[in-house]
């Protein structure tokens with residue numbers, strides 16, 4: 001059955017199947033979001049059963065969850081390479097990703113890019129032919145207006161991300177703001193990624209181009225399809 005709303009069952013099968021790839025001694029990048037959370041919980045279960053690993057968190061959320069389920073942690077500031085990173089995505093097309101629905105994409109990109117093996121975990125509602133999800137862009141607060149103007153020049157429609165449970169904008173774990181930039185269908189993600197990276201005041205954007213190694217796609221029936229994307 002095609003899963004159109006990102007069911008929890010589909011997220012769980014994807015996350016758990018990736019967590020089952022982890023081996024003794026691995027340093028594991030712990031992604032952010034509801035799908036990566038299933039992988040972290042499964043890793044916690046495996047640590048309980050004797051697996052000897054350490055995790056590197058990509059956000060406050062993933063760090064707290066790892067602590068709760070007993071995955072030992074190392075600080076991102078202290079590591080230069082990671083064995084395997086497991087992370088979710090907001091959309092996947094042709095092995096490229098839009099990430100940052102939880103505003104964690106800057107640290108996620110550092111961790112995922114440092115991994116020998118970057119495994120993306122999604123439910124099948126996230127898979128598309130062409131990326132069209134608005135691209136989250138983390139910006140220095142004082143550069144919010146200048147970045148928004150440059151995004152408009154590049155054909156995008158930027159919107160400052162608002163917090164859901166307080167007045168005002170979302171503030172990232174790094175103390176910055178997020179512009180969700182709608183570019184419609186992104187037919188040349190590498191070119192757009194370069195353009196966004198070159199805007200002064202942009203810390204990082206959520207286009208992950210050519211970074212993923214493997215895709216685990218869960219469906220609502222508890223199945224998972226895995227494929228290599230490099």
Ligand SMILES: O=C[C@H](O)[C@H](O)[C@H](O)COP(=O)(O)O
Pocket residue numbers: 031032033034035036087088089090099100101102103104105108
């Ligand atoms: O900033 C958040 C991340 O990039 C998430 O991995 C992404 O938004 C997917 O999250 P979820 O698995 O909850 O849909």
